[in-house]
Amino acid sequence: FNNMKQIAQLVPSLILIYVGIGLLFGMYFFVKGAAQLDPLIKDSKWSVRLLLIPGAVGLWPLLLIRLIKKQKG
Numbered sequence: 001f002n003n004m005k006q007i008a009q010l011v012p013s014l015i016l017i018y019v020g021i022g023l024l025f026g027m028y029f030f031v032k033g034a035a036q037l038d039p040l041i042k043d044s045k046w047s048v049r050l051l052l053i054p055g056a057v058g059l060w061p062l063l064l065i066r067l068i069k070k071q072k073g
Helices: 002-037 039-043 046-058 060-072
Strands: none
Touching (some): 046 060
């Protein structure tokens, strides 16, 4: 049972870390990242970009990979 207790304590910590990184990435995505993936977003209102933040928080690993691939070529 000791291992289960450790796992039960570890899972919420990992979720908080994931969401924390996602929030940081979401702010970057709001400011710069979205425009790098989609040039049309540059002309959109800030409220449209704001709608992208929840998705960016949840999908930050995939969006980060797409941004890296876009920058490499």
